[in-house]
Amino acid sequence: MKFEEFGFSDEILDALFYMGFEKATPIQEQAIPEILKGHDILASAQTGTGKTAAFLLPILDRISRSNSGQTQVLIVVPTRELALQIDQQIQGFTYTTAIESISLYGGGDGVEWEEQSRALKKGVHIVVATPGKLISFINNKHFNGDTVKYLILDEADRMLDIGFYEDIISIINALPKERQTLLFSATMPDKIVQLSKKILNDPKRISIAISKPAEKILQATYLCYDEQKVPLLIQLIKDKPAYKSIIIFSSTKKNVSTIVSALKRKGLEAAAISSDLDQKQREEVLLAFRAKNIRILVATDVISRGIDIKDINLVINYNVPRDAEDYVHRIGRTARADTSGVAITLINPDDMRHFHAIEKLIEKEVIKMDVPPALGESPEWQKSGPRRGGGGGRSRNSSGRAKPRHKGNRKGGSGNRKRPPKRD
Numbered sequence: 387m388k389f390e391e392f393g394f395s396d397e398i399l400d401a402l403f404y405m406g407f408e409k410a411t412p413i414q415e416q417a418i419p420e421i422l423k424g425h426d427i428l429a430s431a432q433t434g435t436g437k438t439a440a441f442l443l444p445i446l447d448r449i450s451r452s453n454s455g456q457t458q459v460l461i462v463v464p465t466r467e468l469a470l471q472i473d474q475q476i477q478g479f480t481y482t483t484a485i486e487s488i489s490l491y492g493g494g495d496g497v498e499w500e501e502q503s504r505a506l507k508k509g510v511h512i513v514v515a516t517p518g519k520l521i522s523f524i525n526n527k528h529f530n531g532d533t534v535k536y537l538i539l540d541e542a543d544r545m546l547d548i549g550f551y552e553d554i555i556s557i558i559n560a561l562p563k564e565r566q567t568l569l570f571s572a573t574m575p576d577k578i579v580q581l582s583k584k585i586l587n588d589p590k591r592i593s594i595a596i597s598k599p600a601e602k603i604l605q606a607t608y609l610c611y612d613e614q615k616v617p618l619l620i621q622l623i624k625d626k627p628a629y630k631s632i633i634i635f636s637s638t639k640k641n642v643s644t645i646v647s648a649l650k651r652k653g654l655e656a657a658a659i660s661s662d663l664d665q666k667q668r669e670e671v672l673l674a675f676r677a678k679n680i681r682i683l684v685a686t687d688v689i690s691r692g693i694d695i696k697d698i699n700l701v702i703n704y705n706v707p708r709d710a711e712d713y714v715h716r717i718g719r720t721a722r723a724d725t726s727g728v729a730i731t732l733i734n735p736d737d738m739r740h741f742h743a744i745e746k747l748i749e750k751e752v753i754k755m756d757v758p759p760a761l762g763e764s765p766e767w768q769k770s771g772p773r774r775g776g777g778g779g780r781s782r783n784s785s786g787r788a789k790p791r792h793k794g795n796r797k798g799g800s801g802n803r804k805r806p807p808k809r810d
């Protein structure tokens with residue numbers, strides 16, 4: 387569907403032209419007409435589907451036609467990074483208009499607070515904010531919600547995960563009852579449905595297959611022991627110039643540092659991003675990665691959701707994410723818009739059953755590969771994970787194997803598997 391068909395103003399159409407947006411994505415096709423009609427929306431859509439433009443474009447169209455200089459739009463998001471990212475998209479779309487926006491987030495200094503207070507006083511049309519920061523502005527009476535007509539909650543599931551429920555309710559209590567509310571969430575757990583019942587008025591439900599990664603992502607896994615992970619990682623990345631931009635996700639901060647040091651020892655420049663860094667440092671690393679000044683980013687879950695970095699060619703899951711939905715989010719960093727990408731997950735015996743849960747969720751068996759023989763022998767794939775207490779029985783070797791397993795010296799039975807050589 388072409389954007390002209392929505393009846394957008396010329397200003398918005400010009401902005402879309404300059405941004406290179408030609409056709410609406412499925413979430414945009416579904417959401418934009420309903421939002422333009424004034425309906426509340428409950429949408430499940432993950433990052434990468436074009437959800438941000440799906441809520442921004444119709445709202446921007448509406449406010450560009452009104453002459454009010456007051457704050458009409460409030461967008462509440464879980465993280466500072468997402469606030470900045472949305473604010474950047476707003477600036478892109480409103481380049482040719484007089485619409486002004488501001489993002490409010492935690493972690494700033496006194497000067498930032500002063501600037502933001504001044505901007506709010508002067509009047510901005512759109513405020514993008516994290517809940518905690520917004521509450522402080524509300525409490526200090528620097529933010530007045532009385533004029534808000536449109537409230538958007540983005541990544542609502544993540545906000546509840548972080549513990550922002552009470553803050554969200556307080557924010558909503560500071561807004562007029564008469565408003566249009568759009569709730570976007572990557573997943574739709576019960577708590578989101580409950581929240582939606584409380585704050586939405588007869589919403590239209592929109593759902594974009596949330597649990598299926600984009601078809602263009604080539605997914606694969608390696609069955610390996612923990613000791614094999616670092617050397618395997620290096621083999622996967624070294625001398626592969628086609629992978630210009632790589633993200634490695636790890637579940638722990640400790641592993642992030644181990645991985646970065648190991649890569650550096652092999653002459654592979656990598657940067658880490660985890661909660662060890664403060665907000666400013668995280669932003670700097672993300673900026674350098676976006677600008678392609680850093681080839682390899684090693685990250686904990688802090689950035690796995692919501693952040694839009696274009697043209698990542700390879701995503702490696704150093705561990706299997708415990709939450710199957712997180713797998714979809716992580717590999718969603720690749721194959722955005724028109725690019726294709728590769729997502730590789732390293733599975734140790736303890737993670738096998740978690741990966742099986744992921745396969746159930748994505749309704750697809752992902753190729754399982756053995757580590758290269760030089761790294762030793764791979765564990766057997768078992769959907770329910772390794773047997774505890776040495777119970778015998780042959781493990782199944784079923785799903786989607788990419789190549790025959792090398793036989794090695796295995797004598798059969800799970801207890802006799804050859805372990806990988808120890809690294810020095």
Ligand code: AMP
Nearest residue numbers: 407409410411433434435436437438694
């Ligand atoms: P989002 O799901 O909102 O994080 O968007 C993912 C990426 O797709 C962003 O970089 C958007 O700029 C881009 N995008 C969104 N909608 C379109 C579209 N209709 N055509 C081309 N790119 C788009």
